[in-house]
Amino acid sequence: MERIEKLKKFLETSPADSFVQHALALEYVKAGDDAAARKLFEEILARDPGYVGSYYHLAKLLERNNAVEEALKVYEKGMAVSQKAGDPHAFGELRSALEQLLF
16 A cells, blocks of 8 residues: 555656556556556546557456456557557567457
């Protein structure tokens, strides 16, 4: 919980910092608060659709919560964004996760 509080403090001075929001969302995932994590991941991607790492983590969260169709869409969107950004590593991770979900 201490990390969560520290990250929230950082966001008070810079509320649109995607890196800090992403870190906070990951802490919420660790704490089992998927609703708070999902909200942050979605906020990041709405504001900063090029923040590729959040696609993977949002899709994994959706998978865990049996929102398979939503997860598939997030993986596909993340793949398109990462390919456009020239990020083959992120593209490969997203594709691998998508394939595991499908097969």
